[in-house]
Amino acid sequence: MPDTTALTPAKKKTCFVVGPIGSEHSESRIHADWLLEMIIQPVFEQHFEAFEVIRSDTITQPGMIDAQMIGHLLDADLVIADMSERNPNAFYEMGIRHMTSRPIIHMFLKGTEIPFDVAPYRAIDFSRIHPSDIRKAQARLKEAVEAVQHPDYKVENPVTRARGVQKLADDATPGMQVLIQQIADLSTRMHRIEGTEDHSYGNVRRSLADRPVFQSRTPDFVYRVIFSANYASPERFRIFEEQARTTISAIFMTGGANVLFVPRDDVVDIAFYEPMDAEPRVRFREYLKSQRGVLEVTTPEHAKRT
Template sequence: MLTEQEKKTCFVIGPIGNSGSKTRIDADFLLDGIIKEVLEREPFSYNVKRADKDVSVGSINSAVINDIINADLAIADLSERNPNAFYELGIRHAFNKPVIHMIRENETIPFDNLDQRCISFSTSSWDGVISARKNLSDCVEYLSSSDYKPSNPVTLATALRAMANSGDKEGAIIASLVEKVNSLEKQFGTSLDQTPVREALNKLEAYKKYKKIMDNNYEQHGQRTLISDV
């Protein structure tokens, strides 16, 4: 069994509200009835924290920001579109750290996070609770795998900017296409399928690796050989 020092940490971001308020009741239900039920049990065994539960000495703001930045995992509850929660989520995104988005059922995902996968949870339906636990467990398991790469609006914007300024023609075209897709999303207020764009980005990276191998081979042997399955 892991000691407290050996456990990974998960910091929960979201609306908390005043004691006894519906916001607090829902926040506690999500924390105790869903998140802790999944993450504090095996095989994950995380130490789950939320700002109002932190009894450490020192500045609350500093402690919260440190937890947002340093936690192994963050879970962001987007319910009620709480400004503080989105500020904290923005910090997490800026540091390109793993984060899972959740939202109360029947609420609309805010525009800037429409293209991020979001787990819906229920505070009134047992089936909804079980479904949320299962989806959360699957998501945490995926984040622990070698296939996972952090992706959020900040990292995507940074990558596109670098691509657009790289002087690479294909990269500039793809960056332009993504900007046009984002513009259309703002115009219609809905999320468009960006899968083709993401596939194009992956293919561009594969092409660059292929070209590098070909160039190295040419420098060493004076010839270019075909490389399959790029």
């Protein structure tokens, strides 16, 4: 019998693409198709023929789509995650992939505010404005794919980092545990020192410089709300502000138009630009202290009308 082994095509590796997709003809779908067809597919067709590029909406095998998606997230040789639009499903899918400690490449449309817990990790930004933007994104994606295929490549993401810290703590000798604790304490102190500088009352004023209504005004008083680092995020700060403004309306009997929220890192400064009685202030401070993730509520030095 003739040897047909040589005629059998080699099984291709899988590159699974996740991100906002949306309904047909929606802006999200146009964005997703643009990224796939103008950046991702050309790079793999020209440089990585051993890969098959699959996006969740192009899965053709019979069966439940959710189960197939999770299967690809767990088993694909590579995942490309588009963080544009801060799509909740995309971040859920990223979390599943992070748990596998297998290669993932993060991408996002320029101008997207990246969540703090993934911001420290390398990601490829891209733009749809100029033709040269496509070439730049393609080149960076090619470099990233080459990097994750290198034998010495080590996956780094929030999960692998947490596992590494835990393993270090588990395996540490008593002497090393003391050193780890000292390093952690020093890190906390440095963070607070930097926070004092970055969030000083003067900097609160400077951060308002581009808001004409506040340019020449001094807050009547300011509350500084310090959150735990693992809780702070732009989305949680947005929800916190919405709920706090509702409480301000109830306690101070004001619409909150003269109250400014200034979030930065793990701190939110709440500046009041109208006089408030002492008793409502105390009630509002107690409310702030009771909120999830809040470590401390303080009044910045010199935050009094002079």
